[in-house]
Amino acid sequence: MYAVLYSFIGLALLLVCFFSVKIVRDEVRRGYERTLIMREPRVSSDLSKKPPAYLPKVADGLENKPYRLRADENGFILPSAIHEKPDASIVFLGGSTTECHYMDEEARFPYLVGRTLEASLGKRINSYNTGCAGNNTLHCNLLLQGKVVPMHPRVAVLMECINDLTFLAVLGDYWSPSATRGIVQDKEYNIFKRWIIEHLIGHKLAAPVQNDEFAGARTRVVDIAPDKVSAQFRKNIELFVYICRQHGITPVLMTQFNRFTETLPPNLHDQMQPMYDQWGVSYEQYRASYNALNETTRTVARERGVLLIDLDRLVPKSKDHMYDVVHLNANGSRFVADTVAKALEPVLR
Numbered sequence: 563m564y565a566v567l568y569s570f571i572g573l574a575l576l577l578v579c580f581f582s583v584k585i586v587r588d589e590v591r592r593g594y595e596r597t598l599i600m601r602e603p604r605v606s607s608d609l610s611k612k613p614p615a616y617l618p619k620v621a622d623g624l625e626n627k628p629y630r631l632r633a634d635e636n637g638f639i640l641p642s643a644i645h646e647k648p649d650a651s652i653v654f655l656g657g658s659t660t661e662c663h664y665m666d667e668e669a670r671f672p673y674l675v676g677r678t679l680e681a682s683l684g685k686r687i688n689s690y691n692t693g694c695a696g697n698n699t700l701h702c703n704l705l706l707q708g709k710v711v712p713m714h715p716r717v718a719v720l721m722e723c724i725n726d727l728t729f730l731a732v733l734g735d736y737w738s739p740s741a742t743r744g745i746v747q748d749k750e751y752n753i754f755k756r757w758i759i760e761h762l763i764g765h766k767l768a769a770p771v772q773n774d775e776f777a778g779a780r781t782r783v784v785d786i787a788p789d790k791v792s793a794q795f796r797k798n799i800e801l802f803v804y805i806c807r808q809h810g811i812t813p814v815l816m817t818q819f820n821r822f823t824e825t826l827p828p829n830l831h832d833q834m835q836p837m838y839d840q841w842g843v844s845y846e847q848y849r850a851s852y853n854a855l856n857e858t859t860r861t862v863a864r865e866r867g868v869l870l871i872d873l874d875r876l877v878p879k880s881k882d883h884m885y886d887v888v889h890l891n892a893n894g895s896r897f898v899a900d901t902v903a904k905a906l907e908p909v910l911r
Contacts, residue, residue: 602637622881623891660693674899699798723818734784788854817874
């Protein structure tokens with residue numbers, strides 16, 4: 563009697579396994595699941611992180627302590643939606659230089675811009691920070707269409723430069739599949755489904771993401787010619803302007819603040835030179851292309867009639883404002899917030 567029962571149970575389990583495998587196999591055969599990646603701070607997260615090890619324990623205006631970074635249910639860095647019914651909203655898009663992770667929450671310039679404009683205009687202003695370390699202009703345009711446009715903000719502000727340059731120089735174009743910043747990615751399948759895809763269907767999925775997003779490419783630079791990287795960069799800047807205007811949003815472009823002076827200070831030189839050596843480029847080459855991208859932002863703003871906030875020229879290139887080559891300290895953040903708020907006043911008046 564038990565033998566019959568166990569046989570029946572065994573047969574049932576085999577049938578369940580067979581049909582489960584068949585269902586998954588047939589599902590996958592209809593199309594591999596791929597996604598467009600909208601890189602953003604982790605939704606509804608609360609993270610704390612110390613400054614990276616390559617920085618001194620106490621850099622210029624940077625403390626060796628965990629800095630908190632929280633995001634709301636839509637992936638905006640908190641604090642963001644201060645008012646339930648604001649008179650106007652501003653959204654800032656960019657990479658880590660907009661994210662401003664390594665400073666206290668209420669010291670980040672996107673947040674401060676909102677508070678400064680409230681004081682000067684007497685209006686309720688919400689300022690949203692979509693900054694995410696590593697984002698370039700293509701990521702920003704996906705964020706713009708995916709979650710900013712539906713908000714109907716009054717103003718969208720874009721600041722990018724160094725991430726685009728590094729990505730284009732090392733990987734060649736914005737659509738490289740070899741980095742964690744790639745736009746199109748395979749879905750992360752569970753072990754069971756991955757085995758079926760690879761062994762029963764014969765499709766080799768991409769290897770798991772490595773900690774080094776530029777692994778295998780750090781010993782070479784594809785192309786760092788200023789005219790070539792600028793041409794690709796320009797297309798994304800112009801697309802940003804076009805999308806904003808199509809949806810009744812006022813676009814604002816900002817050049818990126820930096821400390822790329824003719825001669826880097828010794829501490830910054832020691833920090834950056836090993837990277838340039840690995841890539842096979844000189845500091846002078848990298849700086850020329852970086853400056854070319856900022857100049858492209860100026861050109862697009864002029865030709866398209868867009869408000870330009872030229873932070874490259876307005877923010878002093880000193881340790882009093884940045885703790886490394888492009889990242890603000892708290893003092894620099896206050897300076898940028900005041901500068902940006904003053905420039906936006908006529909738009910929001």
